[in-house]
Amino acid sequence: MKLFRYGPAGGERPALLESDGTIRDLSGVVQDVNGASVTPDGLRRIAARDPKTLPVIEQVDRIGPCLSGVGKFICIGLNYIDHARETGNQAPVEPVVFMKATSAIVGPNDNIVQPRGSTKLDWEVELGVVIGTKAKYVSEARALEHVAGYFLANDVSERALQSEGTGQWTKGKSCDTFGPIGPWFVTADEVPNPQALRLWLDVDGVRRQDGTTANMIFSVAQIVSYLSGLMTLHPGDVIITGTPAGVAQGMKPPAYLRPGQVITLGIEGLGEQRQTVIADSA
Incomplete structure (x- = not known):
């Protein structure tokens, strides 16, 4: 479904x-x-x-986030070897874990607001995972039994906040609008192999990312098993699983996002997103 x-x-x-x-x-x-x-x-x-x-809906003016009341928004960093290399990092020996504020969550086509003073706004297309049953110390072999389904995410990032100064990843990932999720929550039965999905992202119509989840360093099953050993996972918790190469940070020179630019992204079978970058007018 x-x-x-x-x-x-x-x-x-x-x-x-x-x-x-x-x-x-x-x-x-x-x-x-x-x-x-x-x-x-x-x-x-x-x-x-x-x-x-069920009643037919003839017109939808806005699609909201595909899940409400998210408990934990857990992120995995540097989970594609090509992305790790483009950012000057080695492949991690265990999953890199950080959190994204749930207040960052927005709909798949809502605007991305560039925070005041932001100079290094970046994009990351990612596969998202929704937990459907409580998971604590689950084995890799049984980890996918706890997955309710999957979604498309853009892990919007502010690299200066992430890596400069005190260098806190959560700080650079949690600004308002930095978590577009959806359009759909797709149940796990429609995604028989989460490690065989193509994902892509364009900026102003130019392809920047084009990868496959087959290249993830840690699979969805490995990630769920690993996280369940750190914290109990509950229904409605979400995990985004890393991004392939092609982010602005890895370009020479970097081409960070500016107001007016349009990002489109998608994952095979999970739909597409489209966002316009705007300046913070608050």
Whole structure:
């Protein structure tokens, strides 16, 4: 299934995208697409309904974040060897873990706001993972049993905040609008192999990233298993799993984002995003 949320920010409603492109409202089935509805019981409840009995949505003006009420927003850094090399780092021997503030989450086509004083705004197309069942000390062999599904993410980054001064990754990743997720939450049964997905990103129509999750250093199963040994993972927690080469930081010279530029990105089977960079006017 492909589940998503539509409507104005703060007032999104749950919906189902059928294979023929028909959009069905899920408000009569679940309260929202959230931690409760991505559990096995929640997904079974949705799957049990005949989509033809649900109201058709003729027009969607805005797609919201594909999941609400995210508990933890966990990120994995330097998880593609080509990206590690372009940033001057060695391949990590274990997953590099940092957190992104949940307040950074926005819809897949919402604007990216460049913070005041920002000089090194960057992009990162990434595969996102949604936890569906509680995971604590799970084995790699059973890790994917705890995954409810997948989504497309742009791990927007401010490299000066990330690497200069005190050099805190979470600080450089957590500004408002730095977490576009969606458009869809795609259930795991529709993604039989998360290590065989093509992902790409363009800036102003120019291809900057073009990779495959087959090149991840640590697989989704390895990541979930590893994280479950550090902290309990709960339904509705999300993990983004790293980016391939092609970020602005790795270009010579770097070509960081500026207001007015447009980013488009996608992952095979998980949809596409489109964002415009704007200056912070607050």
